[in-house]
Amino acid sequence: MRTILYRSSAIALTAAVLAAGPVWAEKTLTIGMTAADIPRTSGQPDQGFEGNRFTGIPMYDALTHWDLSSETEASGIVPGLATAWEVNPDDTTKWTFTLREGVTFHDGSPFNAEAVVWNVQKVLDETALHFAPDQVGATKSRMPTLASARAIDDLTVELTTTQPDSFLPLNMTMLFMASPTHWQALYDAVDAAITDPKERAAAAWTAFTFDPSGTGPFEGDLFVPRERFEMVKNEAYWDPARTPTIDRVVLVPLPDSNARTAALLSGQVDWIEAPAPDAIPRIQSEGNVIYSNPQPHVWPWQLSFHEGSPWLDKRVRHAANLCVNREELQVLLGGYMGIPKGSVEPGHPWWGNPSFDIRYDPDTARALMSEAGFSADNPVQVKVQTSASGSGQMQPVTMNEYVQQSLADCFFDVELDVLEWNTVFTNWRKGAADESARGAHAINVSFATMDPFFAMVRFVSTETFPPVSNNWGLFGNDEFDALIADARTSFADADRDAALARLHTRIVEEAPFVWIAHDVGPRAMSPKVGNVTQPKNWFIDIAPMTIEE
Amino acid sequence: MISFILRRVVYTVPIMLGVSLVCFALVHISPGDPLVSILPPDASVELQEQMMAIYGFDRSYPEQFLRWLGRAVQGDLGNSIATGRPVATEVFNAVGNTLILAVTATIIGFTLGGLFGFVAGYFRDSWIDKLATAISVIGVSVPHYWLGMVMVIIFSVELRWLPATGAGPGGSSQWVWDWEHMQYLILPAITMSVIPMGIVARTVRALVADILQQEFVSGLRAKGLLDRGVLAHVIKNAAPTALAVMGLQLGYLLGGSILIETVFSWPGTGFLLGQAIFQRDLPLLQGTILVLAMFFVILNLLVDVAQTALDPRLQRG
Numbered sequence: 001m002r003t004i005l006y007r008s009s010a011i012a013l014t015a016a017v018l019a020a021g022p023v024w025a026e027k028t029l030t031i032g033m034t035a036a037d038i039p040r041t042s043g044q045p046d047q048g049f050e051g052n053r054f055t056g057i058p059m060y061d062a063l064t065h066w067d068l069s070s071e072t073e074a075s076g077i078v079p080g081l082a083t084a085w086e087v088n089p090d091d092t093t094k095w096t097f098t099l100r101e102g103v104t105f106h107d108g109s110p111f112n113a114e115a116v117v118w119n120v121q122k123v124l125d126e127t128a129l130h131f132a133p134d135q136v137g138a139t140k141s142r143m144p145t146l147a148s149a150r151a152i153d154d155l156t157v158e159l160t161t162t163q164p165d166s167f168l169p170l171n172m173t174m175l176f177m178a179s180p181t182h183w184q185a186l187y188d189a190v191d192a193a194i195t196d197p198k199e200r201a202a203a204a205w206t207a208f209t210f211d212p213s214g215t216g217p218f219e220g221d222l223f224v225p226r227e228r229f230e231m232v233k234n235e236a237y238w239d240p241a242r243t244p245t246i247d248r249v250v251l252v253p254l255p256d257s258n259a260r261t262a263a264l265l266s267g268q269v270d271w272i273e274a275p276a277p278d279a280i281p282r283i284q285s286e287g288n289v290i291y292s293n294p295q296p297h298v299w300p301w302q303l304s305f306h307e308g309s310p311w312l313d314k315r316v317r318h319a320a321n322l323c324v325n326r327e328e329l330q331v332l333l334g335g336y337m338g339i340p341k342g343s344v345e346p347g348h349p350w351w352g353n354p355s356f357d358i359r360y361d362p363d364t365a366r367a368l369m370s371e372a373g374f375s376a377d378n379p380v381q382v383k384v385q386t387s388a389s390g391s392g393q394m395q396p397v398t399m400n401e402y403v404q405q406s407l408a409d410c411f412f413d414v415e416l417d418v419l420e421w422n423t424v425f426t427n428w429r430k431g432a433a434d435e436s437a438r439g440a441h442a443i444n445v446s447f448a449t450m451d452p453f454f455a456m457v458r459f460v461s462t463e464t465f466p467p468v469s470n471n472w473g474l475f476g477n478d479e480f481d482a483l484i485a486d487a488r489t490s491f492a493d494a495d496r497d498a499a500l501a502r503l504h505t506r507i508v509e510e511a512p513f514v515w516i517a518h519d520v521g522p523r524a525m526s527p528k529v530g531n532v533t534q535p536k537n538w539f540i541d542i543a544p545m546t547i548e549e
Numbered sequence: 550m551i552s553f554i555l556r557r558v559v560y561t562v563p564i565m566l567g568v569s570l571v572c573f574a575l576v577h578i579s580p581g582d583p584l585v586s587i588l589p590p591d592a593s594v595e596l597q598e599q600m601m602a603i604y605g606f607d608r609s610y611p612e613q614f615l616r617w618l619g620r621a622v623q624g625d626l627g628n629s630i631a632t633g634r635p636v637a638t639e640v641f642n643a644v645g646n647t648l649i650l651a652v653t654a655t656i657i658g659f660t661l662g663g664l665f666g667f668v669a670g671y672f673r674d675s676w677i678d679k680l681a682t683a684i685s686v687i688g689v690s691v692p693h694y695w696l697g698m699v700m701v702i703i704f705s706v707e708l709r710w711l712p713a714t715g716a717g718p719g720g721s722s723q724w725v726w727d728w729e730h731m732q733y734l735i736l737p738a739i740t741m742s743v744i745p746m747g748i749v750a751r752t753v754r755a756l757v758a759d760i761l762q763q764e765f766v767s768g769l770r771a772k773g774l775l776d777r778g779v780l781a782h783v784i785k786n787a788a789p790t791a792l793a794v795m796g797l798q799l800g801y802l803l804g805g806s807i808l809i810e811t812v813f814s815w816p817g818t819g820f821l822l823g824q825a826i827f828q829r830d831l832p833l834l835q836g837t838i839l840v841l842a843m844f845f846v847i848l849n850l851l852v853d854v855a856q857t858a859l860d861p862r863l864q865r866g
Contacts, residue, residue, distance in 0.1 A: 036824045037632065046631065133603045134633045137588040140596055206633055224720030225634060225642070226824070227816050254714060256811050258698055262713040266705040467594050 032272040036255040043178035044135035060176035060214035092164040109181035113151035118180040120149035143171035182213035217543040242543040277334040291534040292520040294338035296449040299517040301442040304432035317511040322365035323410035338518030349497040352505030379413040386444035390421030431466030475512040626836035636836035647817030651802035658742035666753025688747025697812040714814040737813040745798040756787040796852035
């Protein structure tokens with residue numbers, strides 16, 4: 001009898017296991033970020049572009065998106081939550097955006113024109129209940145001319161700018177759409193003991209960071225401040241091409257590069273950002289893959305045009321650009337550096353056709369310097385302010401010392417003034433004429449070139465002299481102001497790009513920078529991670545990626 | 550004794566007030582923009598001024614200090630500028646994580662340090678003494694940042710025995726004392742215990758060696774007391790000084806270690822302090838320093854009381 005019971009139980013168990021089918025294993029991708037904390041999850045991430053990369057684009061959509069599908073072409077913009085947009089020909093400060101139909105937020109509420117208005121108000125309208133001061137900084141300067149939004153109908157919204165601005169569709173990639181309905185529910189759930197509406201709104205935004213709701217391909221699931229953030233796939237995502245196959249993405253802040261490398265090599269994470277260059281051979285020897293591609297990033301010396309600066313002489317500016325052996329510098333950095341030809345590269349829609357070719361040509365450089373009155377016995381004295389470290393600064397001391405040596409061959413006597421990163425950053429806004437420059441003739445602060453304002457306009461306009469923006473070197477004149485105005489008011493994409501190409505052409509020819517390097521954004525991934533496209537962009541799309549268990 | 554304790558408690562009030570003032574002043578006189586963590590470098594002057602007003606940094610320092618102190622005494626340390634989250638929650642979560650690490654490191658460090666020190670002092674000038682002294686000197690001298698990295702390379706990367714970073718598979722919020730979580734604790738705790746182990750060992754060695762030279766020990770032996778009884782007297786005499794040193798070491802450990810917690814991504818007070826400094830997050834920085842400083846004040850109070858209980862000679866007036 002006992003034998004029969006055992007056999008029956010065994011058969012029943014086997015049948016149950018077979019009926020249940022194969023054991024389901026969750027596909028999890030774990031990422032070690034360089035950020036020291038989880039970037040904000042409430043819609044407008046902090047922590048620079050790493051924030052947008054990991055808690056912005058995966059969870060939220062914007063009206064326009066960067067096209068991150070090509071490794072070879074410069075990223076352009078494509079429709080996101082807006083399917084079309086056009087400027088009003090009678091009043092070019094007004095834009096009409098047609099919204100995508102049938103999109104819902106993760107909480108199930110519909111995305112519509114009112115939601116766009118609400119998201120514009122969250123960073124621009126101080127009188128709005130949901131105005132979020134801590135999201136303003138990371139947003140407002142990214143869309144400097146956006147003034148307001150108005151719903152025309154459920155799927156049409158009108159955006160107004162303070163001046164005609166053809167850059168607006170590019171800027172709108174940075175305004176992520178959070179769910180107004182979900183925020184209101186969290187606001188209503190705030191402890192009744194808190195009666196001040198501003199305090200209730202702040203508490204609602206804090207709750208939103210733990211329980212976010214956007215329209216993106218991933219939804220927030222678990223948030224442990226400063227330790228990990230977990231997202232799960234949104235199977236109902238509106239774009240089938242970007243509907244994830246990875247079940248869960250885990251973000252871990254690992255600011256120390258050695259800790260990141262150890263985490264990858266020990267199998268704790270599947271992907272690390274910015275591995276230390278000297279660890280790359282070891283990382284590769286374990287079968288991991290390094291992805292890199294020149295990014296819209298420039299590592300330059302921004303030159304001073306203040307009275308008495310040696311850079312006022314164009315021959316000296318050109319000589320410096322011709323005297324840096326960038327190929328050798330690239331070797332010094334283990335190959336992980338792009339060699340610049342300007343602020344954007346040949347093939348980019350804004351490249352143009354500059355007559356000045358940035359290259360390594362020390363003979364021509366020395367000839368130019370001799371013409372300008374300098375020689376080995378009479379070198380030009382140049383002081384450069386830089387930092388010991390900093391976001392996007394790559395390896396500033398090593399690289400600057402290399403450039404210092406390189407330029408010594410062309411009659412430059414370079415003095416480096418190395419300061420703490422935040423101090424240099426603050427000085428960048430004060431300008432070459434300010435005492436914070438400490439007599440420097442150039443400043444070394446790297447920058448992103450994602451959109452025209454950040455790539456070019458702020459460095460060459462007379463309207464962006466310090467302290468308004470980052471024209472540290474006080475470079476600008478009527479010609480450049482006219483080129484900028486032309487670009488801002490050319491509303492057809494092709495016309496705008498052509499105007500920007502004319503601007504870029506003149507920037508390279510006038511050389512208000514010594515262009516030294518582009519970052520190539522190396523990241524290391526386990527061979528388990530598949531379908532990876534590393535675009536020529538600061539961002540990368542996680543949604544189409546795959547992972548083997 | 551009670552009046553002594555009460556007097557010591559009353560003394561701590563002006564100390565705490567002074568500590569609060571120093572915390573506030575240190576954070577505000579350091580260079581840097583308090584809004585650097587939320588304002589991009591290209592923020593307009595108008596936006597900067599708008600944000601300064603929203604966060605109250607446009608008010609005078611005395612006004613800012615009084616507002617902060619008024620809230621702090623009610624347990625409200627404000628909100629972090631960088632994250633918007635309440636500072637008190639952030640700090641107390643971090644304190645909890647550092648406690649886990651510090652208590653484990655304390656148990657390892659004080660046990661081994663006490664043992665090595667006692668053995669070395671008891672067998673003074675023997676090879677055991679030299680070995681124990683060498684271990685304690687190494688413990689004090691080795692940079693623990695380096696030691697942490699070496700241990701990660703050996704035990705995580707090469708042998709894959711222990712995890713390299715983090716505070717558990719689901720983060721510290723899900724911490725439980727089981728093997729799955731405790732394996733994350735082993736490397737940082739050992740790394741953190743090395744310095745207190747060395748310091749305690751050196752202190753105990755010197756004390757034991759000194760006490761064994763004293764006449765009362767000879768007297769005890771002459772009275773026929775066995776070694777075990779003599780040792781009990783030695784321990785009792787060494788305890789007040791050793792306790793003071795251990796109290797200070799415990800204070801340092803509870804303060805967390807920026808380096809160790811960064812190497813192992815352990816979300817404690819040192820890690821939090823490091824982030825607050827680099828982000829210029831003034832409310833978070835002030836709140837963390839204040840709580841850590843209060844730890845020292847309270848810990849010193851407890852050590853004073855414990856010392857006085859052990860050695861009545863310290864009780865005066």
